[in-house]
Amino acid sequence: MHEGREAPPRGESRDIGRAFQGGEENRAMDVVREAPPLVELRGVSKVYRTGDVEVRALRGVDLSVQPGELVAIMGTSGSGKSTLMNILGCLDKPTAGEYLLDGRNVARLDRDGLARVRNRTLGFVFQSFNLLARTTALENVELPLLYAGVPTRERQLRARAALERVGLGERLEHHPKQLSGGQQQRVAIARALVGRPRLILADEPTGNLDSRTSVEVMSLFQELQREGLTLVVVTHEPDIAAYAGRVVVVRDGRIVADRRQVPQAAVLLPEEEEAAS
Amino acid sequence: MNLLETLRLAARALLRSKTRSVLTALGIIIGVGAVIAMVAIGDGARASVQKVFDSMGTNLLIILPGSSNAGGARGGFGSQPTLTWDDLAAIRTELPAVRAAAPELRSNTQVFSDDQNWTTTVVGTTPDFFDVRSWTLAKGAAFTEPDNEAGAKVVVLGQTVVDNLYGAGANPVGQVVRINKTPFTVVGVTARKGQSPNGQDYDNTAFIPSTSFLRSVQAQSLGAYISGVVFVQAVSSSQTEQAQSEVTQLLRERHRLAEGEANDFDVRSLAELANGQQQSTQTLSLLLASIAAVSLVVGGIGIMNIMLVSVTERTREIGVRVALGARPRDILAQFLVEALTLSMLGGLLGAAAGVGVAKVLAAQFQWPMLVRPDVVVLALGFSALVGVGFGLYPARKASLLDPIDALRYE
Numbered sequence: 119m120h121e122g123r124e125a126p127p128r129g130e131s132r133d134i135g136r137a138f139q140g141g142e143e144n145r146a147m148d149v150v151r152e153a154p155p156l157v158e159l160r161g162v163s164k165v166y167r168t169g170d171v172e173v174r175a176l177r178g179v180d181l182s183v184q185p186g187e188l189v190a191i192m193g194t195s196g197s198g199k200s201t202l203m204n205i206l207g208c209l210d211k212p213t214a215g216e217y218l219l220d221g222r223n224v225a226r227l228d229r230d231g232l233a234r235v236r237n238r239t240l241g242f243v244f245q246s247f248n249l250l251a252r253t254t255a256l257e258n259v260e261l262p263l264l265y266a267g268v269p270t271r272e273r274q275l276r277a278r279a280a281l282e283r284v285g286l287g288e289r290l291e292h293h294p295k296q297l298s299g300g301q302q303q304r305v306a307i308a309r310a311l312v313g314r315p316r317l318i319l320a321d322e323p324t325g326n327l328d329s330r331t332s333v334e335v336m337s338l339f340q341e342l343q344r345e346g347l348t349l350v351v352v353t354h355e356p357d358i359a360a361y362a363g364r365v366v367v368v369r370d371g372r373i374v375a376d377r378r379q380v381p382q383a384a385v386l387l388p389e390e391e392e393a394a395s
Numbered sequence: 396m397n398l399l400e401t402l403r404l405a406a407r408a409l410l411r412s413k414t415r416s417v418l419t420a421l422g423i424i425i426g427v428g429a430v431i432a433m434v435a436i437g438d439g440a441r442a443s444v445q446k447v448f449d450s451m452g453t454n455l456l457i458i459l460p461g462s463s464n465a466g467g468a469r470g471g472f473g474s475q476p477t478l479t480w481d482d483l484a485a486i487r488t489e490l491p492a493v494r495a496a497a498p499e500l501r502s503n504t505q506v507f508s509d510d511q512n513w514t515t516t517v518v519g520t521t522p523d524f525f526d527v528r529s530w531t532l533a534k535g536a537a538f539t540e541p542d543n544e545a546g547a548k549v550v551v552l553g554q555t556v557v558d559n560l561y562g563a564g565a566n567p568v569g570q571v572v573r574i575n576k577t578p579f580t581v582v583g584v585t586a587r588k589g590q591s592p593n594g595q596d597y598d599n600t601a602f603i604p605s606t607s608f609l610r611s612v613q614a615q616s617l618g619a620y621i622s623g624v625v626f627v628q629a630v631s632s633s634q635t636e637q638a639q640s641e642v643t644q645l646l647r648e649r650h651r652l653a654e655g656e657a658n659d660f661d662v663r664s665l666a667e668l669a670n671g672q673q674q675s676t677q678t679l680s681l682l683l684a685s686i687a688a689v690s691l692v693v694g695g696i697g698i699m700n701i702m703l704v705s706v707t708e709r710t711r712e713i714g715v716r717v718a719l720g721a722r723p724r725d726i727l728a729q730f731l732v733e734a735l736t737l738s739m740l741g742g743l744l745g746a747a748a749g750v751g752v753a754k755v756l757a758a759q760f761q762w763p764m765l766v767r768p769d770v771v772v773l774a775l776g777f778s779a780l781v782g783v784g785f786g787l788y789p790a791r792k793a794s795l796l797d798p799i800d801a802l803r804y805e
Contacts (some may be wrong), residue, residue: 144618156648165591183772201692207718209799210799229722229723230722230723230724233717233720233723233725234720234722235718236719236720237719238716238719238720242718242719244802246403247713248711248714248718248802250712250715252411261715261716261719262719262720264400265719265720265721265722265725266720267397309719313720369403
């Protein structure tokens, strides 16, 4: 029952400092080759049954993600990318095949065990933000720590630090309604970060945002990657996938392409900046 | 997540929709209030009945002499004098459960003042009688044991007699009335006692010493026998039964009745009558309380209904919480504590309302104010039980939601 403790504490401030020194790609590639995978799917299938109709959402997917990667999963609607995301997020279990998360077989965990994995190892970012209404930004970010049993004082300090990390240190007491879409998504990212997870799963994180705030969000993701976090982003926009170092394409429940690329730096182009202001 | 956090969460969720929370709790408020008020009403009624019986004396026994049997026509209890003055003396002195005993000899006789007359019940008795039958003196004093031994010609008048002979409010102490042509000096007037349960006027009575009664009122003397009944007062209400068996035992011995032979007297207890009345008021309060309990259950169903609505409304919130690491039991606790908070809040407000209503009613009917703490605790406990019982289903439903569906819920 101590599986949540395996992650070595990361000194975030030091990582941030290093992140701005640049030249990260080569070092990241070295890490990719050496470390054991954080995510490993082996022949994962998922079959839904609604009445007599059998829907094969995933048909034998093999995928491994190394620590420190920023992976974009692309696919049209109905391609099976959402199912893949749900399985990665321990919200759903595969019909066949194995899912090893950080070396642990998720299929063996009970509901409480899965809850613990979601709480300690994973961080979720949703398309529609999914912040609790009429609840302040700070309290929204505190939620995962509440379920982790972190004492009140430490919880508030960590939630505050996470909001400052995403640039919302001035908006702690704001309710979601009082925040713009981009700000809401940053609160959600702070909430995903606050439990110090190993893997961030983002499901169409820019789907409800304009192009400028989309770039901001992706820029934040790139920063987090440089700090050593692993991120998997589901998207159907090639523009967004361009910011990832690896693109996985899903079609009809199968992975049809898996390529590494040099990610585009998520900075606003001058003309975009002009248009936005 | 600890209990305090869960409680805070519940309080916030309930405060978010205040009107709905209050209306939901209203069912419990009314239920608990009704239980407490109804039981208080029942108890108040019982206490007031008790008061009536206390005024008659619940620790009271009546000894009726035996029945006559003239050629097969049996006269019933009281038709044959079988109690002797020695029996009375023995009852007064020998029995530990008996505090006092007094005879009651009755005769309907005309009483004359200087310018008026009135036919009333003249009672011949001993001074103990006033205490035994809970008579108090409004004016003057009762006659004394020496008066009784000397056969003094003194009388204590009831209020009705005073009203008719001297006019309402007059003080006749020191005046002389004539009973069967014998002058009696008025030494006291009893306080008004009102009607007996069967409509007799208690106050239409004149009391004289039993010795004077035998000499001046009763036509022929029965010598050693008492031509009336004997009232016995037990040392306490709880000792009434003990006194009853002691008296029966003593009289059987004194009358030399063999084993199996029927009593030639009858010992009756007013407590028996009182018990019957108590039972009927108890049935009434039980009925009221069960109606109130039904309303409490209805209140619980109201809570369940609203909790189900709340779970549906907050499906997405539940999905988010699960995705962030809430265990099923965290979700269960959240909604259960919410239901429990609603019902306990309703219970407390209802208890306050019930006590208030009971107070108003007690003042209205001049009953003693009776709110039993055990009933309040019971009603609160029951409302908590209702909260858990009817909150469990919605809470369980919430905890079993599929997070994927919940997150997709619009």
